[in-house]
Amino acid sequence: MRVGAGGAVGRTxxxxxxxxxxxxxxxxxxxxxxxxxxxxxxxxxxxxPPYGLLSALAVSLTLAVWLADGAVADRTGIRRLGPAFLVGWAWGFGYLTAGLWWLGSAFLVEADEFLWALPLGVIGLPFGLGLFYGAGFSVAGLLWSRGPGRVAALGFGLAGAEWLRGHVLTGFPWNTLGMALGQNLWLMQGASVLGLYGLTVLAVLICAAPATILDRGSVLRRFAPPALAAAALACLALAGAGRIGGADAPVTGVRLRLVQPNIPQDAKFRPENRDGIVERYVALTRQPPAAGEPEPTHIVWPESAFPFLVQRDPDALATIAAGLQPKKLLLTGAARASEALPGERPRIYNAILVIEPDGTITDSYDKVHLVPFGEYLPGFLDGALRAIGLRQFVSLPGGFSAGSPHDQRILTVPGLPPVVATICYEAIFPRAIRPHTPPAGARATPGLILNVTNDGWFGDTPGPRQHLAQARLRAVEEGLPLVRDANTGISAVIDPHGRILARTAIDTETVLDADLPSPLDGGTLYARFGDLPFAAMLALCLGCALVGRRES
Structure with a gap:
């Protein structure tokens, strides 16, 4: 029996x-x-990552559909969005707690100062971010029905919530549900058209579809959604396998060396270690290549390589120049200070510097998307938190300043195609790597993504592996090779199809020598159209959910 013209759930x-x-x-x-x-x-x-059990998400979302069935409507058929919100919030709280527990490692680096706040990161952050999932389930509840249409309703609500999580309050799209498909080499190729959020729609629809098998009704009504989901997954895999093809040709005349120094996090920022740290980098840089391998032409050092302002230290630049000879260029993470007026404190940026063989700094990029509480305190909390003696994780008076999003993101590096710079977790944001204004004289189309990072905060946990997987998906989305250098964690060279051509082990002092793959000719559809396919998929889910609600 139907209750009301809106297709609400029946009297039972x-x-x-x-x-x-x-x-x-x-x-x-x-x-x-x-x-x-x-x-x-x-x-x-x-x-x-690093588990990649798609079946686990299928069980999880199937249970979520059944729980929402009981939460959305009571015995009289009246819709109750409050219970639906709580189910979604609890589901998201559990999902993020289990997926982000490793954040607690950062609070242990300086335990004497930050241990008390560990529950805020491990429990508080998932607790708050779970509100997005609650909102997504509430929206789905408005569209809920008794049949297959409720799977589309969940796809609309949950994928929309994930998009909001990636944009609201600076955004935090870590472990977006689309990563369930975005870590398998064949399945991730869909990101070249759909992007991360388009994969999220597919992940929700595919993994929630088995919920209809135990519905009441005809065999067709019960088994059509999971059959369609299996077909979609198979088509995605086959299309991805066909897209990969052979190896991408390397860029002529380029040989990369990624230096992974594995400096402990509690030693990395101590000024008294400055000389030893520079010497360590130089020694690794000067290691001879393997027998029969060419000399490196371009050296990469990781995020925040120095516990001092290298741009203002001629002696350090001279030491670095001596280590680069002959004819090697350096791209390194480093703190960079702005030129300040008399009486003003200079702004400090988390930057990437381009250093010529003679020690001259020729170009730089300032990180735009800083980590809240890691690199700065949010403005509305800054004064209050500092008044009680709290600071961000990076011990820097006032924290880092953010670079302007309207400044160029492309670095001009002799011998390399235009370099799209990303620092640390900037690489987890889809579309964020596209430059606003390419530098004068450079090609508008970038040729590679450079990601320098410092995953030493998180040790040998899932965190560095998740970070690598998310950065890897940017290569597929944009059709660009990815060069990723970590202090520790995982350094890698990845081709524009997402194949890992070379990588390091975690928590290892080493160098990684590799050729630079060429970008894809013509780029990708996602690079051209962005999230328009995702918007179309949301509209399709909404239409299917409305039809299902009307027929319910």
Missing amino acids: GARGVSAGVAGRIAGISGWRRLGLAWLSGALGAAAM
Whole structure:
């Protein structure tokens, strides 16, 4: 029996949607419902790197659909968005807690100062970000139905929530659900058209579709969604396998050396270590290549390589120049100070510098997307937190300043195609790498993505592996090779199809020599159209959900 013209769930409520186990799960209420939602979300985190269990997300979202069945409508068929919100929030809370627990490692680097705040990072952040998932389930609840249309409703609500999570309050798209598809070489090729958020729509639809198998109704009604999901997954894999093709040709005359010094995080920023740190970098840079291999032409050092302002230290620049000879260029992460007026404190930027063989700095990029609480304190909290003696993780008076998003992101480096610079977690943001204004005289089309990072905060945990996987997807989206150099963590050279051509082990002092792959001719559809396919997929989900609601 239908209740109301809007297609609300029938008089028996959502408990009439499914039979057997699904019906019993839908009938759970109160704290048990929230507890199961949290556990199912935590299970879904096993789909993220380094585990990559897509089946875990399928079980997780199937349970989420059944829990939402019971939360969306009561026995009279009246929609209750509050319970739907709580189910979504609990699911997201569990998903992010299980996927981001390794953030706690950063609080242990200077435990005497930050240990007390560990629960805020490990529990507080997932607790707050879970609100996005709650909103997504609430939106889905408005569109909920008794049939397959509710899978499309969840795809619309949850993918929209993930997009918001990646943009609101500076954004934090870490472990976006699309990464369940974005770490498999064949499946990730879809990002060249759909991007991360388009893959997120597919991930939700594919993984939530099995929920309809236990619905009441005809065999076609029950099995069509999972059959379509399996077909979509197979088509995505086959299209990806066909797209990869042979090896990408290397750029002529370029040989990269990525230096991974593996400097402990608690020693990296100590001024008394300055000379030893520079000597360590130079010694690694000057190591001879393997027998029969060419000499490197371009050296890369990681994020924040020095515990001092190298641009203002002629002796250090002279030491570096001596280590670069002959004819090697250096791209290095470093703090950079602006020129200040008398009486003013200079702004300090987290930057990438281009250093010529004679020690001259010829170009730089200032990080735009800083890490809240890591590199700066948000403006509305800055005064209050500093008043009680708190600071950001990077011990720098006042924190880093952000570069202007309207400044050029492309670095001009002799011998290299135009370099798109990203620092640390800037590489997890889709579309963020596109420059606003290319430098005069340079090609507008970039030729490679450079990502320097310092994953030493997080040790041998899933964090550095997740970071690499997300940066890797940017190469596929944009059709550009990715060169990634980490202090520790994982350094790698990745071709524009996402193939890892060379990589280092975690927590290892080493150098990585590799050729630079060429970018794809013509780029990708995603590079051209951005998130328009994602918007079209959201519109399609909305239409299917509305049709299903009307027919319910």
